[in-house]
Amino acid sequence: MAQHFLLSPQARSVSILSVASMSEKRAYAKLKRIMWDANGGKPICPHCGGLDHWELEDDRKWRCKGCRKSFSLTSETIFKDRKLSFRKILAACVIFANGVMGVSACRLSRELDISYKSAWVLLQKVRDALGQNEETAQLAGVVEIDGAVFGGSMPRLPNSKKLWEEFKRKNKAAAKKRQKLIVVMRERDDPETGKTGKLRTFLLPKEGDAIPIARDILLPDTIVHADMSPQWEPLQLLFETKRINHSEHFSHDGACTNMAESFFERMRSAERGVHKHISGAHLHRYAMELAWKEQNRRVSNGEQAAMMISAVGKAPPSKTLVGYWQGRKGKPSGNGNSSGPANDQDDDAIAYLTGRTAV
Numbered sequence: 001m002a003q004h005f006l007l008s009p010q011a012r013s014v015s016i017l018s019v020a021s022m023s024e025k026r027a028y029a030k031l032k033r034i035m036w037d038a039n040g041g042k043p044i045c046p047h048c049g050g051l052d053h054w055e056l057e058d059d060r061k062w063r064c065k066g067c068r069k070s071f072s073l074t075s076e077t078i079f080k081d082r083k084l085s086f087r088k089i090l091a092a093c094v095i096f097a098n099g100v101m102g103v104s105a106c107r108l109s110r111e112l113d114i115s116y117k118s119a120w121v122l123l124q125k126v127r128d129a130l131g132q133n134e135e136t137a138q139l140a141g142v143v144e145i146d147g148a149v150f151g152g153s154m155p156r157l158p159n160s161k162k163l164w165e166e167f168k169r170k171n172k173a174a175a176k177k178r179q180k181l182i183v184v185m186r187e188r189d190d191p192e193t194g195k196t197g198k199l200r201t202f203l204l205p206k207e208g209d210a211i212p213i214a215r216d217i218l219l220p221d222t223i224v225h226a227d228m229s230p231q232w233e234p235l236q237l238l239f240e241t242k243r244i245n246h247s248e249h250f251s252h253d254g255a256c257t258n259m260a261e262s263f264f265e266r267m268r269s270a271e272r273g274v275h276k277h278i279s280g281a282h283l284h285r286y287a288m289e290l291a292w293k294e295q296n297r298r299v300s301n302g303e304q305a306a307m308m309i310s311a312v313g314k315a316p317p318s319k320t321l322v323g324y325w326q327g328r329k330g331k332p333s334g335n336g337n338s339s340g341p342a343n344d345q346d347d348d349a350i351a352y353l354t355g356r357t358a359v
């Protein structure tokens with residue numbers, strides 16, 4: 001049996017020790033090289049894309065000769081108002097790449113010695129950037145489509161057995177209301193070329209809402225696999241479709257959605273084992289992150305960190321996350337791989353920290 005990629009030496013191309021021993025100047029040079037890779041690490045104006053510039057006397061600032069606006073490495077990116085050092089941002093990207101099931105803000109705050117709030121916002125910004133990077137990706141070949149609900153965890157059972165039934169009845173309904181649906185569209189890997197399939201995830205009120213999205217992002221000759229849910233019926237009018245009855249088989253006559261289910265298993269493992277609780281208001285970001293990790297699962301950690309930094313360099317400042325903890329919560333933009341309605345009245349991050357799991 002072939003060795004698992006994560007056990008191979010190719011999976012390790014950077015270590016947190018190498019980042020920790022870097023000076024701030026070297027970390028800055030590294031980020032600059034990756035973020036402005038298209039121009040060989042030299043400045044690119046974020047306002048007009050111009051390559052000609054003057055160097056300003058202020059350290060690490062330039063003025064564009066085209067639009068005459070000044071800019072720095074993080075201008076017009078999600079790290080526009082960053083307070084963290086470049087070394088910590090670089091280290092955060094490596095830690096984030098190393099967590100194959102995701103990284104919790106609590107862990108990052110302890111690893112980098114930054115506040116929980118800074119760690120939480122930093123991670124959400126990186127998730128946003130990864131999603132935005134994949135926003136226009138189209139899928140082709142054989143695509144599996146499926147939906148699953150997440151969130152809405154129940155609080156701990158009371159000590160007295162007598163109260164269990166009453167407790168479950170009361171809390172189950174409330175927990176169900178807080179559950180949100182994620183629909184995944186996943187390309188199967190191509191065995192001939194060895195190309196890993198792409199994934200797109202969407203936060204939607206119901207599975208049927210994914211039909212118009214599938215029409216837009218799947219190429220016309222795509223073969224779609226779906227389960228027997230009546231909501232997938234219209235897919236048959238748009239694509240060659242294979243259906244699998246899960247009450248009888250997991251795979252039958254070439255039809256299966258096992259790869260889509262495998263992605264949901266990664267999400268469930270992350271929800272249970274890493275984050276403990278994922279709030280519905282931010283579920284789409286976690287889905288984007290895990291979809292990105294799934295499609296880059298055979299890429300080394302150093303390359304993943306570089307891809308993340310590159311995505312950060314292209315993503316505009318987040319309207320939702322700027323000033324999040326100062327009470328300036330914008331409406332979720334639905335940017336990125338996932339989209340759909342999400343209420344943003346969310347104190348679940350604090351609830352988790354204080355042990356109050358609201359249901």
Ligand SMILES: [Zn+2]
Pocket residue numbers: 045046047048049050064065066067068069
């Ligand atoms: Zn410019």
